[in-house]
Amino acid sequence: MSRSRRPASAPRSPCPVAGSLDLIGDRWTLLVIRDLFWGKTRYGEFLASPEGIPTNILAERLTRLEMAGLVRSAPYQRRPPRHAYELTPKGRDLQPVLAALAKWGRRHVPGTKTRDELAAEKA
Amino acid sequence: MSRSRRPASAPRSPCPVAGSLDLIGDRWTLLVIRDLFWGKTRYGEFLASPEGIPTNILAERLTRLEMAGLVRSAPYQRRPPRHAYELTPKGRDLQPVLAALAKWGRRHVPGTKTRDELAAEKA
DNA sequence: CTTGTCGCTTGCTTTTTGCAAGTCAAAAGG
């Protein structure tokens, strides 16, 4: 008889940092949100990002984000049902978090390049 | 015969967000860094935080952060060897990330309270 | 000389991740 652990809904502590990390504190979620900020809307577009998120992880993260209210999805066709994902205002409020992470990465993680720098290299 | 996965040292992509998350994108690392910002320096102090980080995870995170140059530790006594941890400038540069996460959490994660609010309740 | 504390380490179970393959409906090509 195994009793369940902390339910996914219960925060680890009242700390706002901990509460945020309960939702977005893993290796993939913020990368999906980054893609959404870049205007990506469809499953295949997220898969195409260079980090190579596994398909099952992506599907699970998208439904989690939708249930948490950071992302909303609207069908852009039915039969077969397909939908486009986009950030809600709640999700868009993460912009400063992404910006701070990006700034830190550029300063302290060697080999990182912004989209602009990568685009400039191709030219 | 199992081929090895991505080595821990190789970033998933040149994106600075991805590069940052490779180092600090998990459920615990940023909470340890938060504690360091609050002035905690010793193993037992991190363990005492309300989130309840497991002991082995804490030990592993501290050595990882030290190897990554975000944290430095200095012995405050020898025999038995004990050391105090503190943020390096590289670690301190994460302050905007923590601040953005805290701000988002306070706005969007119900039930979160700042340290000031929690302190005020006790009074 | 026993008990307690601090800072970890070890062993083991549960959960999550990651990869590959499969599915399902429809659009595309012949």
Added chain:
DNA sequence: CCTTTTGACTTGCAAAAAGCAAGCGACAAG
């Protein structure tokens, strides 16, 4: 029509990480 392809997932399984409890070494206190 009848394959083949494509997009969006789902499923199965092995590997890795997380989580829990217990143990350990060096002292300090009683």
